[in-house]
Amino acid sequence: MMHPFIIGVGNRWRSDDGVGPFVADGLAARGLAAVEESGEGARLIALFEGRDNVVVVDAMRSGAAPGTVRRFEAAEEPLPAGLFHYSSHQFALAEAVETARAIGRLPAGLVVFGVEGACWDYGDALSAPVRAAAERLIGTIAQESG
C-alpha cells in the first residue's frame, strides 16, 4: 500500500469511537494524507473516488478483547457486516464498501483496520488498551506506506 489515503472513521468525543480520528491524526503528523470522517456511507464512497490506495481505520465491536486489531483486505473480499456500527440511517462503512463494489467504485487497494473498543461514553480519551493498539497501528501503517 504505497502512498495510501487514510480515512479515520469515528467520533472523537465518544471515547474509543475516536480511535479512527486518533490514528488519522498520528499519520497526518507523519506527513501522510489522512482525514477524519464521521462514517456516513455516501461521504465515504465520495472519498474513494479517483483513489487507488485507501486505508480505513474504524472502531469495532465484535466481542474481542479491547485493543484487538483486525485487518480486512476489503478490495478482495466483502467486509463482514455487523462489526462497524453507525446510526445515520444505517448506511455506514460496510454498506459503503459493498455499494462501492457493486457500482464499480471500489479502490483497487482498500484495507480496513478494525480496532476493538471498550468504552463508548462521552469523553475525548481512548481507553488504555485501545490507545496502545492505536499507537502500534500508526507505526504499522506508516511503515507499510513506505
Added chain:
Amino acid sequence: MKSPRSKAQAKTDTAAKTSARTIKVDALARVEGEGALYVRVKDDAIQEIKFRIFEPPRFFEALLRGRIFWEVPDITARICGICPLAYLMGASHALEEALGITVTKPIRDLRRLAYCGEWIESHVLHAAMLHAPDFLGLDDALQIAKKNPEVVEKALQLKKLGNDILDVVGGRAVHPVNMKVGGFYKAPRKTDIAAFADRLAWGIEASRELAKLFATFKFPDYEFDYTCVALRHPDEYAITEGRIVSNRGRDLPLNEFLKHFGEEHVAHSMALHGFDRNAPEGYGGAYLVGPNARYNLNYAQLTPLAKELAKECGLGPICNNPYKSILVRMIETLYACEEALRLVKAYEEPDVAAVDVQPRAGEGFGCTEAPRGICFHHYRLDGDGRVSFARIVPPTAQNQKQIERDLREVVQANLSMSDEALKWRCEQTIRNYDPCISCATHFLDLKVERT
C-alpha cells in the same frame, strides 16, 4: 449524529396466532435514530399501536440556557447530522429577531442556496437509498446497487452535489462552520459558486430521471385527508422563512404557532408528540409536516419544470398518498436544483458577509422547512445576550401522531396480509416520513417519586 455504540441489529419478531396477532419491529432500520413499532391485533380489531422512540433525550433546550447568543446556532446544529441547517438557520433567524437585526439580500440568498444543498442531499439519500428499496422488494440500498447500479451512481452524485454546496457556502459538508447570527464569517468566492452551474444543470436532469423511474413503482392504495402544515412565503416556495399555514384555514405569524399546536408527553415515546389544538373530530390531534404538506399547500409556487415533472409522475396539485412522498421528494429535489442554479447565476460577492450584531435583551422566533418539515425555534435573551429560554419543535416530533394514525389505517386495511408482509408495509409506512428520530427526541418529562 450519534456514535456507533448502541445500534442493535434490526431484529424482527412476528407471531401469528389464531385470533391474536402481534407485529413487532424491535429496531427500525433505515431511519435516523432508534425507534420501534408495536402493533397488537385481536379478532381483526387493532388493540394497540405504538410507534416507540427510545432514543435517549439530549436536553438541548436546557443546556442552551445561559449560553451567549452567538454560540446557539453551532450548538443546535449538532442536533442533526442530516439537516443541521434546520437548527442552525432557525436559531439564527430567531436570534436576529431578538437582537433587532435584518440581514441583507445577498446573505439571505446565500442562506437559501445552502438550504437547497441540504434539501438535495437529504431528499436524495432518503428517496433513493432508504425508501426506494421498500418499493423494489429489496432489503437495502446495497441490493439496489447490485440490481440498478446506475440509480445508486446517480443518487450518490446528487447527494455529493448537495453536500458540496454546503461545503462551499457553509464551510463544511456537515455541521457548517461558516454561518452565524447575522450572516457568514466569510463570503464564498464567486468562482467557487459559479463552478456549481454545470453540476446543477446536470442535477435537474438527474433528479427528473430518478423521479420518473420511481413513478413506475407500484404504490399502495392509501390516502388520508391530512391536516397539512407548512411555511408559506409570498414570493417563493417557502424554505427558509414564511408564515405557518394549513389547509384548514390557519395563517399564523411564528409567535402564534404554539397557540395552535402543542406538544405532549406520552408514556411509550421518549419524544414529545406534537398535536393540533383544533384538530378535526377523530384525528386525535394528528397533523402532517414535510414534503407532501409543502407540496399540497404551495404547489402553485413550484417552477413550471417541477409542475411538469409532477404531472409526468402522475401527480395533481394535491398528493394525499403518503407513499408517493418519494416522488414529491424528487420533485422538490429538482426544484432545489433549479432554485440553486438561479441563485448561483445571480451570485456576486457581497461587500459585507455579516450584519453587525450587538447583544441586548429580546425575544425571537424562527422556523425553516427542514427536509422532513417545519422546525420551529423560540428564544429569549437577557440584557447580556444570554439565553434565558429556548424551545425547539422539530419535524419528526410533530409527525408522530400522524405516523401512528397512518399505521392504524394501513394495518386495518391489510389485516389479510401475512405477518411478514404486514410488517414490511408498516415499516414502509414509517419511512414515508423519513423520520429523524434523533432530532425528535429532545425532551423528557422527568418525574421523581419519593416515598
